[in-house]
Structures are given as structure tokens and as C-alpha cells.
Amino acid sequence: MEIIQIVGIGIIATILAVILKQQKPEFAIQVSIVTGLIIFIFVVGKLSYVIEVLSNLASRIDMDLLYFSTILKVIGVAYIAEFGAQIARDSGEGAIASKIELAGKILIMVLAVPVLTSLLDLIIKIIP
């Protein structure tokens, strides 16, 4: 059972972070960053399996590969932006966290532009 391991790591890291926060808050932040990274690296293998299955399905139903890779890119950008924003917010820097989230939204918008243009093309084609 991997979830028990992950919860155990989380509890231990939380206790260590709380101990450190009294004396040295900067080390408590690093402990929480490393905990998040370790948990992510732990589940990343399973995530790649899920994405392989999804891309197999997408290729089977003869979907345009552009859309699928766009969705994947959006998820990746959103995950990284969320990670950075949460660390910044944990450290009490709400302003930086909001800026990171804004940047993530803008980059996702940029990634979604090809899909939007193809949708508009379709609409123009339908309208006589």
C-alpha cells in the first residue's frame, strides 16, 4: 500500500517542519518543498502509465494529436504553477503566489490558442 507510505512521510515531514518553524522558518519551508517533491517523484511513474494509456486511446479513436498534447501541456503548466504558488503562499508571500498563478493562466491561454483558432475555423466553415 503506497498511500500508507505517503501519509507516513507527510506526517513525519509535518512534525519536522513544525519543530523547525519555531527556530528557523527558512528550513521549515525547505522541508515542505522536499516533501512535496519526493511525493511527486513517487507517483510520477504511475502518472506516466496513465498518460500512456490515454494516448493509446486517443490514437485508437483517430483523434487529432494536437488536442491531446495541448491538454497534456496545460495540465503540466497548471501543476508546476500550482506547486510554485503553494510554496510561495506557505511562506507567507501571497502576492508572489498570485503572480505565479496569473503567469500560469496566461501561459495556459497561450497554449490553448491553436485549439481556439481551429474551433473558429470550424465555425467559419459551418457558416455559409
Added chain:
Amino acid sequence: MNIDLIFKIAAIGIVVSILHTVLSKAGKEEYAHIVTLAGVVIVLTMVLNLISRLFDSVKTIFQLY
């Protein structure tokens, strides 16, 4: 899975805080701050490796190039 890094960082933090207390009690405030700074830099170099690994794996999985 290597959770040693969490314990390493926590241990460095505890040692640095003890050193900081001892040095500031001994009247060496400037050394206390240098010790804190060195500890933060050492821990940051360890964390940076892991962050670059995270970014690489996210890039390869989600095909962000």
C-alpha cells in the same frame, strides 16, 4: 524513494539553530548570521537537484518542450 533528504534538512536546521543560539549567546552575532546563511545555501543546493528532477520529469511526461 529517498526520504533521507527530509531528515538531512531537518537535522541541518536543528544543528544550525543550536549553533545560532550558542554563537549569539557568546556575543558573536555576525558569525551566527553567517552560519545561518551557510546552512540555507547548503540545503538549497540539495533542494535544487530535486527541483530540476521534478521539472525534467514534468516536461517529459506532459510533452512540454
